Amino acid sequence: MQIVSQLLFLVALGAAVYFFSRRAAGIRRNILLGRDIDLNDQPALRWKNLFLLAFGQKKMFRNPLVAVLHFFVYAGFVIINLEILEIIIDGLAGTHRIFAPVLGPVYGVLIGCFEILAVLVAVSCAIFLVRRNILKLKRFISKDLDGWPRSDANYILVTEIVLMLLFLTMNTADGILQSRGVPHYPVTDPFWITQHFAGIFNDLSDSALTGVERAAWWLHILGVLAFLNYLPWSKHLHIILAFPNAYYASLKPKGKMDNMPEIQQEVLYAMQPELAANAAPGDTPPKFGAKDVHDLTWKNLLDAFACTECGRCSAACPATQTGKALSPRLIMMKTRDRAEETGKLNGETDNKSLLRDYITEEELRACTSCNACVEECPVSINPLDIILQMRRHLIMEESSAPQEWNMMFSNIENNMAPWKFSPDDRDAWINS
Structure with a gap:
């Protein structure tokens, strides 16, 4: 019977790893659809951003209460994976709590900390469910999230609560079986939280209690493996991609827009046509700006896949808040x-x-190009860069711009300023 259990576990684990790897490869392919860009400068500063923004969640702490709750969920996700490692080894080797004899008293401390984290994760997720579905904060009920995105967030929160409850149920039953001296259940120090709930299962026989413990164990690890494969399809992919996204974030001052050397070259050719005649074939770009994802950079596409759909960008966007069509969150989701x-x-x-x-x-x-969305994003996403590249395509490739913009462009071209005054008239106005 034990060998059958090990084989079933091996099949489940292998299938989960295979499908996760396949999806991960697809995401990598999609990100690399974008054109290349070198973002390897200033590695020390980039590592600092990774630790402060991704690990430390620096921007989240602008709202301390929400940040603490989010940190509990994040820490629980990262740290409880150590417990998952033991479960995987036990499942493959046919052992039970293989680290207990090795770590001795330290093992009880670790499991106690895991239990505290499990309770904090479950409570935090419950509060987040209330915020989304009962309090209905504005950025969570926006039409941006209609359909799957809104359900996705709820599914994840409910799943995390269920996984934590299964972990605590497993430990409660395990602790009682240890106290009864049932074989295959090595004795450890009492678990900090679940020892107080032993009365729930005390009336069960050893076989029934073993069934509860094994059912919770299997459901917990299968739930984790299912979550692993759900993760790359959901907004919670940011759990993984937030780290490279923070590392490769732009280090330029916010508000500084990239000039296009190709445009400067075109202007130079217009002013000095003789240079254009001698230009190398590769000097003239095939297109300006971005019309499709191939025209964006791989960092733009990494931004899109790292988006948490939290809506902080749209909540800060003056265009969104005044009823305009723009939502920076939706820009990332559509990309x-x-x-x-x-x-x-x-x-x-x-x-x-x-x-x-x-x-x-x-x-x-x-878009007003105010950079509010960039400033607010907790994982260093830059919707403005995508918007600017697409506007460049509209104007420079399609000559598509509002009449007011065209007037400004004409004035700059003819009068070297946005206003409809010749340079002489402008000088006279200044002196008047």
């Missing part, structure tokens, strides 16, 4: 959806593009 769809094409075309089929001109033009 991710387009990257997913493009990745499935395997190089073929579907006659669609990110521009217009996913993101409208109205959305792009509503």
